Amino acid sequence: MKKILVARAVFPDVIDRLGRYFDVESNQADHIFTSAELGAKLADKDGAFVAGERIDASILAAAPRLRVVSNMAVGYNNFDIDAFNRAGVLGTNTPDVLNETTADMGWALMMAAARRMSESERWLRTGAWDRWAYDMLTGVDIHGSTLGVIGMGRIGQAVARRAKGFGMRVVYHNRSRVAPEIERELNAEYLDKTALLKTADHIVLVLPYTAQSHHTIGAAELALMKPTATLTNIARGGIIDDAALVVALRERRIAAAGLDVFEGEPKLNPGFLELPSVVLTPHIGSATEGTRRAMANLAADNLIAALGEGPQAGQPPSPINPDVMARWVSA
Numbered sequence: 001m002k003k004i005l006v007a008r009a010v011f012p013d014v015i016d017r018l019g020r021y022f023d024v025e026s027n028q029a030d031h032i033f034t035s036a037e038l039g040a041k042l043a044d045k046d047g048a049f050v051a052g053e054r055i056d057a058s059i060l061a062a063a064p065r066l067r068v069v070s071n072m073a074v075g076y077n078n079f080d081i082d083a084f085n086r087a088g089v090l091g092t093n094t095p096d097v098l099n100e101t102t103a104d105m106g107w108a109l110m111m112a113a114a115r116r117m118s119e120s121e122r123w124l125r126t127g128a129w130d131r132w133a134y135d136m137l138t139g140v141d142i143h144g145s146t147l148g149v150i151g152m153g154r155i156g157q158a159v160a161r162r163a164k165g166f167g168m169r170v171v172y173h174n175r176s177r178v179a180p181e182i183e184r185e186l187n188a189e190y191l192d193k194t195a196l197l198k199t200a201d202h203i204v205l206v207l208p209y210t211a212q213s214h215h216t217i218g219a220a221e222l223a224l225m226k227p228t229a230t231l232t233n234i235a236r237g238g239i240i241d242d243a244a245l246v247v248a249l250r251e252r253r254i255a256a257a258g259l260d261v262f263e264g265e266p267k268l269n270p271g272f273l274e275l276p277s278v279v280l281t282p283h284i285g286s287a288t289e290g291t292r293r294a295m296a297n298l299a300a301d302n303l304i305a306a307l308g309e310g311p312q313a314g315q316p317p318s319p320i321n322p323d324v325m326a327r328w329v330s331a
């Protein structure tokens with residue numbers, strides 16, 4: 001029986017399912033492994049189930065039997081894919097099943113930032129509310145405004161699709177334009193980054209983290225935004241220069257921000273904690289019971305199939321670097 005490591009705590013029934021095919025070492029105590037511990041755990045494993053753990057050349061070198069690492073996440077910037085390719089290891093992820101849930105979260109954060117929801121609730125809880133006032137906690141409108149989506153992949157499109165009911169104009173920026181029929185369906189207009197930053201009232205970041213997308217939004221970009229605009233990040237820490245955003249919010253260069261992801265999370269820039277105009281959530285974009293179950297099961301499907309078991313044996317549903325599999329067959 002092949003051996004796998006499930007590196008993080010996950011739904012017990014998913015562990016049971018994996019146990020039908022493999023000798024499973026689980027981690028239901030959810031101990032956070034150091035890189036060295038993870039390498040040692042993988043020394044005799046054929047597969048691994050991870051959720052955002054960094055897998056690089058040093059870990060792969062410590063794991064000579066390893067064939068597949070299945071990420072319970074759509075983003076896979078935690079994988080050094082070049083190292084995977086060199087080692088002949090398949091990486092898999094969990095696309096699509098979280099699109100709608102994550103898009104909902106983008107809207108929740110954007111609306112909470114625009115309408116000052118967190119700030120309002122914090123204030124109410126202090127007991128300070130004793131009257132109505134014409135200018136009490138006034139925010140900025142969502143309806144009728146311009147939504148700017150940076151990163152028009154599957155989740156970006158789901159964010160944009162929701163704008164119709166709010167009567168919004170949709171502008172987007174992406175590495176390349178999406179197909180004309182998608183632009184038409186979403187009523188979305190392509191703009192270069194500068195034009196988008198100047199035009200949008202509410203910007204939502206939905207792009208993958210790569211060396212190229214590092215600090216897509218820094219001081220220069222924040223300076224282009226409208227002082228009434230909001231900025232929401234449901235993508236990855238590092239896409240925004242958080243230190244620059246703290247300054248921009250402190251100096252009221254933009255109205256508000258909604259952040260689910262942070263540079264260096266689970267730590268975050270302490271400046272955010274002092275600012276009323278930022279809504280902060282702990283990377284919960286995909287966190288609904290149904291979606292997390294779908295992600296866990298898809299991650300399990302990938303692992304089972306990649307290791308030649310189950311109904312999809314040899315055909316994992318969402319491989320990242322499928323070319324390595326040809327090397328297994330011919331090896």
Ligand code: 8YV
Binds near residue numbers: 098286
């Ligand atoms: C994951 C995410 O829950 O899928 C992603 O890329 O950011 C989240 O949905 C998180 O990365 C843990 O794996």
